[in-house]
Amino acid sequence: MTQSKNGEFVRRPLIAGNWKMNMDHVQGITLLQKLAWTLDDANHDHNRVEVAVFPPFTDLRGVQTLVAGDDLDVVYGGQDLSQHDSGAYTGDISGQFLNKLGCRYVLVGHSERRSVHQESDETLRAKVEAAYRHDLVPVLCVGEGLEIRQAGTHVEHTLEQLRADVDGLDAEKVATLVVAYEPVWAIGTGEVAGPEDAQEMCAAIRAELTKLYDADTAEKVRLLYGGSVKGQNAAAILRERDVDGVLVGGASLDAGEFASIVRFENHLVTD
Numbered sequence: 001m002t003q004s005k006n007g008e009f010v011r012r013p014l015i016a017g018n019w020k021m022n023m024d025h026v027q028g029i030t031l032l033q034k035l036a037w038t039l040d041d042a043n044h045d046h047n048r049v050e051v052a053v054f055p056p057f058t059d060l061r062g063v064q065t066l067v068a069g070d071d072l073d074v075v076y077g078g079q080d081l082s083q084h085d086s087g088a089y090t091g092d093i094s095g096q097f098l099n100k101l102g103c104r105y106v107l108v109g110h111s112e113r114r115s116v117h118q119e120s121d122e123t124l125r126a127k128v129e130a131a132y133r134h135d136l137v138p139v140l141c142v143g144e145g146l147e148i149r150q151a152g153t154h155v156e157h158t159l160e161q162l163r164a165d166v167d168g169l170d171a172e173k174v175a176t177l178v179v180a181y182e183p184v185w186a187i188g189t190g191e192v193a194g195p196e197d198a199q200e201m202c203a204a205i206r207a208e209l210t211k212l213y214d215a216d217t218a219e220k221v222r223l224l225y226g227g228s229v230k231g232q233n234a235a236a237i238l239r240e241r242d243v244d245g246v247l248v249g250g251a252s253l254d255a256g257e258f259a260s261i262v263r264f265e266n267h268l269v270t271d
């Protein structure tokens with residue numbers, strides 16, 4: 001996080017929970033209610049930190065009703081979207097539908113979509129465009145697998161994904177983009193990249209965006225780290241200069257654990 005002299009965050013931190021294929025629509029409502037109560041109890045400062053959840057598609061209508069009905073300070077998004085707007089694409093979900101359900105964000109290119117569904121950077125570039133067409137902010141996921149990390153080419157690999165997935169996107173859109181660095185070897189493995197690894201990559205991403213666009217634009221982009229984030233390691237990661245938030249998988253399924261990540265500020269050690 002970068003803080004200005006008066007203690008304000010330069011970029012609003014985003015703490016996001018990716019539920020993946022967990023929680024049916026009834027369980028989803030219960031989890032969100034518990035999360036809202038926990039955050040209220042904790043006097044969480046809603047203006048400083050943005051909290052987002054990414055439930056399965058079938059939960060979104062219920063989430064929308066709960067968030068609107070109880071006026072919750074939680075935003076939400078889809079875990080994927082189609083690059084097309086409508087038509088004969090069985091099983092796919094249009095950004096138009098996500099927008100109508102009140103989604104603010106959508107995940108694009110999560111490593112599980114890249115590996116299980118063979119999504120190419122070309123497809124992901126089209127999905128980024130589709131998200132903007134429907135007023136959704138893409139949370140673009142990038143990151144390397146174990147072999148690439150061991151070979152030491154992780155920065156180049158990740159930047160290559162980034163360049164391909166934003167290729168030709170205009171600066172105004174890029175300024176609103178969220179990029180999540182999720183090293184595949186740290187996802188669901190309990191293996192967490194060190195804060196300095198997260199910072200190394202986030203700094204490299206910001207430098208690349210400065211090269212592709214300009215420093216002003218790059219300074220606005222929020223960069224998240226994802227991969228085995230828990231209550232006890234979140235603050236150390238979030239303390240890094242270029243890390244503006246986290247994308248949490250497993251730990252976001254437990255309201256108490258996720259709330260403790262949202263309250264990372266209580267654990268920040270300042271110099």
Ligand SMILES: O=C(CO)COP(=O)(O)O
Nearest residue numbers: 018187188227228249250
């Ligand atoms: O993939 C992730 C979030 O999108 C990370 O998952 P875990 O937090 O379970 O490692």
